[in-house]
Amino acid sequence: MNMDNIEAFLYAFQLGSFNKAAEALYLTQPSITARIQTLERELEGPLFHRDGGKQIVLTERGKQFLPYAQKILHAYQEISSTLREQPHTENSLTIGCTLLMSTHILPEILPIYRKKYPGVGIRILVGSSAYVMDKVLKKEADFGLVRTVSHPLIESYHLHTDTLRLVVPPQHPFRALPSHKLNWEQVGREPHIVLAHGTIEWLMVQRHYHRNQINPHIMMEVDNFEAAKKMVMRGVGISFLPELCMAEELANGLLHEIRPQPAAQLTRKIEIIHLRDANRELVEFFIHAVKSLDRKTLLSKSV
Known part of the structure; x- marks a missing residue:
C-alpha cells in the first residue's frame, strides 16, 4: 500500500474534491485520480461516490478505511520526522504486518527500536498475513508480524x-x-x-x-x-x-x-516471521521488546 496514494485519499477527503487535493499536493487532477484508483483496486472497492458533482463523498468502504489511513499516515510522518533529525545512514528496515499489528503493537515497539538504532530508516508494509508472508519470501520485508502461517522457508516465533x-x-x-x-x-x-x-x-x-x-x-x-x-x-x-x-x-x-x-x-497466536537465513539478531530484538511489555501494559495502551 503506497503512502502517496493514502495521502491523496486523505487530501481529497479533507478538501472535498480531487482538484483541490491536486493543488495542495502540487499535482495534476489526473494524477490524484490515478492514485486513488490504485488504492481502490487494492482495497477492492470504491472509496468515493462519483456523481458528477463538485463535492465528493466517502462510500461506506471509504468511511471504514478513513481511520486506518489517518493512523498509517500519522505513524509514517512521525517516523519520517524523527529519522530526518538523525544522521544519514544507509541502513534500512522494512516491516510487514497486518492492520491490527500496525495500529496496536508496532507503536509500542518502534520507540524502543528507535532508541537503540536511531539512524535506521523504517518502512512499514500493511496487509493480510498471506500478503506479509509473500513480502518476506520475496525479501521485500525483513520480517513480518502475522497470525500463524506456515512455509518451509519461513521460521516463526510466538510474539503474543x-x-x-x-x-x-x-x-x-x-x-x-x-x-x-x-x-x-x-x-x-x-x-x-x-x-x-x-x-x-x-x-x-x-x-x-x-x-x-x-x-x-x-x-x-x-x-x-x-x-x-x-x-x-x-x-x-x-x-x-x-x-x-x-x-x-x-x-x-x-x-x-x-x-x-x-x-x-x-x-x-501472533507471530514474528522471517526467512530461515535472515539475521536472527533483529528478530530477537523485537521478540524481547514485546516480552518487555507485560500483557496488562500492552492492552492498556491498545487505543
Whole structure:
C-alpha cells in the first residue's frame, strides 16, 4: 500500500474534491485520480461516490478505511520526522504486518527500536498475513508480524497471544445477567457480526458453536475488526473481537464483555516471521521488546 496514494485519499477527503487535493499536493487532477484508483483496486472497492458533482463523498468502504489511513499516515510522518533529525545512514528496515499489528503493537515497539538504532530508516508494509508472508519470501520485508502461517522457508516465533472476547453494546439486556445465568443457546440467537467467511476468526467462532451444537444467527459479515466494533457499539449486533482492538472501548464503557458458560477459549497466536537465513539478531530484538511489555501494559495502551 503506497503512502502517496493514502495521502491523496486523505487530501481529497479533507478538501472535498480531487482538484483541490491536486493543488495542495502540487499535482495534476489526473494524477490524484490515478492514485486513488490504485488504492481502490487494492482495497477492492470504491472509496468515493462519483456523481458528477463538485463535492465528493466517502462510500461506506471509504468511511471504514478513513481511520486506518489517518493512523498509517500519522505513524509514517512521525517516523519520517524523527529519522530526518538523525544522521544519514544507509541502513534500512522494512516491516510487514497486518492492520491490527500496525495500529496496536508496532507503536509500542518502534520507540524502543528507535532508541537503540536511531539512524535506521523504517518502512512499514500493511496487509493480510498471506500478503506479509509473500513480502518476506520475496525479501521485500525483513520480517513480518502475522497470525500463524506456515512455509518451509519461513521460521516463526510466538510474539503474543490475543483472545477473542464476546462483546455487546452497553445497553444490551445481557449486560444485566450474571455469567452463570447466560448460556450459549441464548447467545446464539442474537444477531452476530463476524469477520468474513473463511478467515481464521470466522472458523474459530463456527467451531465453537458447533462444539456446543448451536447454529448461531450470523447477521452480517465484515472484512475488518474495526467495522465489526463500530457495528456493535451502534447496537447492530454482538461480536467476538480481539482484546487488542477494543481495550479503550471496554475501559470507557462503550462495549461490554459477556461470558456465557461454559467459557469459550478462542485465542489467536501472533507471530514474528522471517526467512530461515535472515539475521536472527533483529528478530530477537523485537521478540524481547514485546516480552518487555507485560500483557496488562500492552492492552492498556491498545487505543
